[in-house]
Structure formats: structure tokens, C-alpha cells
Amino acid sequence: MRGADYVIKRSVFALVTVWVAVTLNFILFRLLPGNSVSGLRCQACTPQFKEALIKEYGLDKSKWQQYVTYLGNLLHGDLGYSQYNNIPVWDAIKEPILNTLPMVLTGTLISVVLGVFCGILAAWRRGTLTADKVNTWTALAFYAAPTQWLGILVIFYLAANLGLPVAGIRSPDLGILSTPSTWEVVSDRARHLILPALTLGIGLYGEYAIVVRSSMLETLGEDYVLTARAKGLANWEIIWKHGLRNAMLPLVTLLALSVGYIVAGAIVVEDVFSYPGIGLATIDAIDHRDYAVLQGIFLVLTIAVIFSNFVADLLYFKLDPRVTT
Amino acid sequence: MSSGPPDQIVPLNEANVVVGPDAPAEITVRPRSLIRIVLLENRAAMIGTIILVITTLIAIFAGVLAPHSPTEQIGPVYAPPSSKWWLGLDDGGVDMLSQMIYGARISMIVGFAGAAVAMIIGGGVGIISGYFGGRTDIALMRVTDYFLVIPDVPLMIVFAAVFGRSLLNIIIIIGIIYWTSTARLIRAQVKSVRERVYVKRAQSLGAGHNRLIWKHVMPQVVPLLVANTVLTIATAIFAETYIAFLGLSDPTKSSWGRLIQNSLTGGAIFHNAWWAVVPPGLAVTVVILACTMIGQALEDALNPRLKVGHLSVRRFRVRPFSARLDTR
């Protein structure tokens, strides 16, 4: 089977990178001043109590010992313990992850659709004022704008006009008087996620538009396009059968590699819209100096990034027959 | 036969280039004239340069230009724009216009310095890696790959927590995070230049590494480096707004990023104070766009493949057939 060894090679690389990321994560957070116990503020937290905690969490052992323990815990799915919330880290971030996923997926979908549409339009009508220049520079302008600023502007000027909520994930009056139906819950969630997703989408589509545009232009100038025209195919046939597949290749890899930016954008958007996802959890963890949670979140995010890189490698391999192991 | 790079000025005005299937394939450029040509001929790049120059001037002469103090309260909280204060006051009663003007200074410093750090590290790694190849190359590229894996946000957080929230630290951290893409790009370019005939010829004539790098490789790499640096300036300014968003920027200095953050935390939304919200974000957007215009124009000029599109909605025209058979 073509590429079995390629898949194995890439998997190994991904796993090694995960290990490197885990280690870097560990080192980074150990660099922080104090430890997760010293930041505790509670009434019963006498120095003796803190010492006991330190012993219990093995924070007095050598760094190497801590590292080994940490790795061991990870393999058991134990991400540590959140001091601030008094629950294991995994429990603290489970629900935020579930909240974030639909919002980010919607946002990414919006940005991809917008990006592809604007990119193809700009390439097809290259050089014209509205379809190319205005289109492209508008996309770039949204991409250049700080995402949090875009979010505030959306709240200022769009929210009221569209009658959409700007905070949280559920309306406070849902479920007070009667048990809401599944449909009501879903649509309520949807109404709350649309503005943050839209902000994310608008802020990110510019990058895709540019890449699709230049990739499309490149494809349209290829010899095989002229050959297709010589063979008698109509314009739309050429674009559909020969152009798109080739032009979209860079987009696929770009998407997979954009996970980092999407995550960064999600953090911002959730803060502005007070959307209780993983982004907001990050901000809270920073504010509360809950380093265990922070570490857990970033581990999850880093693994997601590595995984999407891995998927990108595989996808490109599958889509482009020229790529060899 | 000389051993230096061919000395052709790129005719960027397309009227000088042969249109049609018989166009030339590869063009090598003289760096300084290229940059000058692009900035003068490309309208977007010209606009971008003007914007950057104006912003830099504002940053330099902030002290003279700012009408009020950027730190002291001079009126009521969220006072709207008036003849006394053109852009209104923020959540601390401080003049927005003055903060914007001084903010230009911070953003420009962060942008230029951060990009400079990234360029020096990235350019250095790229040149060494691309030029020497072999084990050095492999090792450096491994390092680059692993740097790419470090997530930006936690790095920012940790760095700020460990080393403090000063301006210098922000510049350093931007350099650390963003040097990798420059390194990759420069390495690719150096590799391709290195393979070119005249470099090999010079090498066979006994030219040492230093001479080869400075006299032959660098001229072909500098324009790309400049284009990339301009785009990195844009990235650095954007990164500053993100760092401010995380609450990790210097609280004593009002950068544009900080102003945006203030409008969030200060509740500008509830006061309908658009003057506290719109200007800083708009300024960031405009400056980043200006950098993009310049960088994009330079990169386009460096890509000599003037590919003609083979498909279009419009068609070639047919002129009426004129019986001119006896003019010869």
C-alpha cells in the first residue's frame, strides 16, 4: 500500500514532537516563580498546611523526579489538580472544551467559506477594482485588525441590530419557568455562539483569501490549463476539473497549520464575549495563577496543534501524487 | 566572462516586457534599485510607505504633537470628543489623542525592534544553514522545527511572569517567537543562490566563505530579507496587541494594544464611548496594512515568474478583415 511507511514515519515524528512538547511544557511552567501551592489563599492555609501539601504533591522532590512523576501521571490521563477550583484539571477543562468546539468549528467554517469565495473571485477577476483589489485589501484589513477590537466593534454595531446576545452561553431566563426542549436549548446555544464565531471567522478569513487567490492565479497560468482549453473544455469545466483541485492543495495544509492561530483567536473571542470555553478558562487560569490548569490546557492545545500538523502531512500526501516518502 | 551576478535592472513596467509565449524565464536583480523601483512604481507600496513615514514621525515628535499629558486625568471619565479634546477622554479621564500619539511611539518601537531581533536571528540562522548545508543545516533546522512547536501564548505568559513586563522583554519575546519563518525563507533563497553558476565559479577561483557570502550571496538575499522584515514588523505590532490583551504589557506605557485592552476592561461599551474603542484598533489596522502593502509589493517584484493566466471571462477580439494583400 502506497505510503504505509510514510504514515508510520509521520506518526513517529508526531509522537516524538508530543514528547518534546510535554517536556517543554513541564520546563516552562516550572520556571514560574513559586509553585502551585504558594499561590494558595485560603483560611486554613497555614505554613504547615502548605508544607504538607508540598509533600503530598511531591513538590519537594528533585525536578527530575517531578518530571518522571508527571510523565507517569500523563500516561494515566492525570493532568494534575487545580488548586483554585479544587477539582482535577481534566474535570475543570472538560466542559470548556466541549463549549469551545462548536464555536471554533463554526468560526473556521465561516472563515474558510469566505476565504475560498473571495480568493477565487479575486483570482478570476484579477486586476479589476472591486472584485480583486477592494476584495483582497478588505480581507487583509480584517486580518490585520486585532481580533479583540473586531469583537468589540461587533458588539457595538452588530449585536443590537441582529438581536443577538453578547455574553455567556445560555440565556439566564431559559429553563426558569419550564423545562426547555432540546430544540430550545440548541437554538439558545447557537444564538450565543454565532457572534463569537462570526468574529473569529471575519478575523481569520483574510489569510485564506490571499492563499487561495495566489494559488488559483498560479494554477490558471499553468500549461495544463492552456492544454485543457486547447482540448475544447469550457472555462467552468477547466476550473472545476483541473483548477480547483490543484489550487486548493495549499489551502488544505494551511488550514491544518492554522490551528495555532485559531486557538489564539478563540482565546480572545471568548474573553470579549464571556463565552465559557477553553479560551476563557485560559484567561481565568492566568488571572488566578492556577498554573496546573494552565499547564493542562496548553498541553491539550499543543497536542491538538501537533495532531493537526500530522493530519496535514497525511492529507497532502494523499491529495498530491507527486509527494513521495 | 565575469564572475559576478548579472547586472540587469528588472523592467517592472510591463510595457517593456515581451508579452506572449516567448517571455524570458529568469531575471536576477540589483537590490537597491529594485527597492527604489518598487516603491516608486507600485501605488500601494507608495501609500504604505507614506503611512509608515507619517506614523514614525508622529512617534518621534510625540512630545511636541501631543496636546495633553498621556497619563494625567484632565476631565471626566469617558468625556466625548469636543474642541477641548478631539478624541475624547478614556476611562481614567485621560486624553485619548495624546495617548494615541504616544502609543504610536511604543507600537513603532516594538514593531521595528521586534522585527529586527527576529530578522537578525532568523536571517543569521537561514544564511548559515543554507550556505553551509550538511550537518549544520540539519541541526539548525531541527532546532527551528522544535521552536515552532512551542506554543506562543504560554511562552508569552511564562516569559512575562519570569522576567517582568517591560518593553524590552516584549521585544525579546517577539523576536524569539517569530524568527523561525524568516529562517526558513532565507535558507531556501540562500540554497538556490548557492547553486547558481557564478557562485560555484567564484568558489572554484578560490574565494573564501566570507567573500562568497558577502559579495555574492547577500545581494540576492537582501531584497527578500527586507520584504520579509517589513512583513514581520506588521506581525510584531499585531503581537503587541495580543500581549497587551493577555495583560502582559508594560502598564506604565500606553501602547495601542493597551488602549484597546483598556476599552474592554474599562467598560467603554456600556458608555457608548466609541472614541475609546475605534482609534487604537484602527491605527493598528492601518499601520499593519501599510507594512503589508510594502512587503507584498517587494515580494511580488522578487518573483520573476510573470505568469499569464490562460483563462478569462473576456475573450480575444476579432478585427474586421481588411484586404491589404497588395501593400507588399
Place this chain on the structure above:
Amino acid sequence: MSRELLRVEDLHVWFELDGGGELHAVQGISFQLSEGERMGLVGESGCGKTTSILAMMGLLPPNASVSGKVILDGVDMLEKGEETVAPHRWHDIAMIFQGAMNAFNPVKTVGEQIAEPMLLHGTASGKSVASARVRELLELVGISGSRATRYPHEFSGGMRQRAAIAMALACQPKVLLADEPTTALDVMVQAQILELLVSLTRDLGLTMILVTHDLPVVAQVCDRAAVMYAGRIAEEGPTSTLYHDPRHPYTRMLFAATPDLYGDDAVISIPGAPPRLDRELAGCPFQPRCDSAFEPCPTKEPRERSFDGRHRASCHLNEVPTGATAV
């Protein structure tokens, strides 16, 4: 004597330039081809030969305009531009592009791409018929039929060129236009490809125009040749006549510039460069580089004169009243 199949009358091509103004790339060329003939179109880079054959198939970019007639089997294909020329593409007249390496889409198999025009124009009634025909064509050009399921990058340069020829023959065209089919190939492969072209055109009764800057190729393959300079035909006639009895200095200098493998003669090149075509030229376009230019050349355009055996040339030297007849 076979019938006339293709006639080009006063073909002009202009390209609009970005700063205003026009490039007059093809300046009124005319020629006729009989069925089964192989004609070479020769000249330096930029003389308009590729543009001419692209114009014959209507494959011009939107900034181009064209005038003249391209009559195939009695029908003027260029009459209304794209509308009238499109139906003939591949079906009646097909092309092998310069650098056929890139004529194939890298993400599709070679077989798919050869079958594509067959299915499009209906010359094959279904996919299985098309596949069989693809294998036939590949065998015809000397490639094993089983390679139809491979991707272009799996073929060598020479094989891709052959595959491009197979693709051009897919709809059994009447006319084959070959643009520099051997330029990017090494000498051994070149000879094979040329032989293939000759045998195919003979066996299938094809008419061919071969565009090249390489004179030995013309000598090997073509019965007739037209020498182009600055967008015009300087001289046209049977290949051997052009070599032995050229009536235009450019033709003579071109043949002389071809290095002689066994001779000790110095390599003669033609100094100077072709003129810019974005402005009107006075007199003969070749005059600045001509070694025989004399008094009328810079100011008067030379008239075309005919000679025996379908031989014609445009040069003032032919006006001298010995053995020349007026048009």
C-alpha cells in the same frame, strides 16, 4: 496532387500593452497547406511563430486581437473569434505544446487526460471504449498501454512528449500543430520523437505544422518551411530549395549559422537583435542586421515575389530583374 486543406490569409495578432499601445506580434502572414504536407515554421525567439499557431486555434489571451482568415476545409474558423474556432479544437486541429512536460495536470493520471477530449467531443461512446482507445494510442507512440494509469511525474521527459503526441491524436484531428516538440529533450530522444512524428503523419494522413528554431529538425521532418522574422514571413518554400537557393538574406544567414559538425568553419552568428514590435517599422524589418542591405532597404517595404516550385520571398534583392516574376 492532394487538395488544399489549410489556408491562412493575412493573419495579424496584436497584444494590448499595460501602459497603452499595442504589440503587433504577427504582421499579416499567409500560407497554404495541402493534405498530408509537413511544414516547418522557423525563426528566432519572439518572431511570432508560437503566437501564430496559437492564433490558429484561438488560444489567445483576452488582451489580444486578431484579424485575417484561417480556413480549414473551406471553413473560416476565425470568423467570429472564440465562437467559431472553439468547436474545431482538438477535433479538427490539435496542438502539442512547447514544454509538453507541463502539459499534463500532475494530479490526474495520463490516461484520464488523454481520454478527456474523447469523452468531451463524443469520439468515444463511453469510458471503457475510451480506455481501450487510450491504450491503443499509447502503443502507437511507443509507450506500453499499461502505463495509462500512471501519473505524469512517473514518466520521463521523452515519454511525456510521446504521451502528449498521443493526447493530440485522441480525436483524430486533420491538422497537428507541434510547437518546439523536441527542444527540452536530449539529442537521442529528439531523433526518436521526430521519427515518430514523421511516421505518424504519414500513416495517419495528417497535416502538420512544426514550429522550431532548430534548422536541422526542419530539414529532417518538413517538406516545406516558412521563415518568420519580426512577425512576417520572410521566405517560404521547399526545404531543400531554401537551403540551396535562398532568396532572402535572413534565410541564408540562418542556414549558415547552423554549426557544421565536421567542418572547421567558425560559427557565424547573426549579430544584433530583432526589432521591437510595439511601434511601426519603416522599410524592411531585417535591414539593421542584414549583410546585403542597400539603398531602398531602410525606407521601402520589400514586396513579395514568387519563384518556381511554390517558393516566395520578400526582399529588395529580388527586384533586380533576373528570374523573378511579380506577384
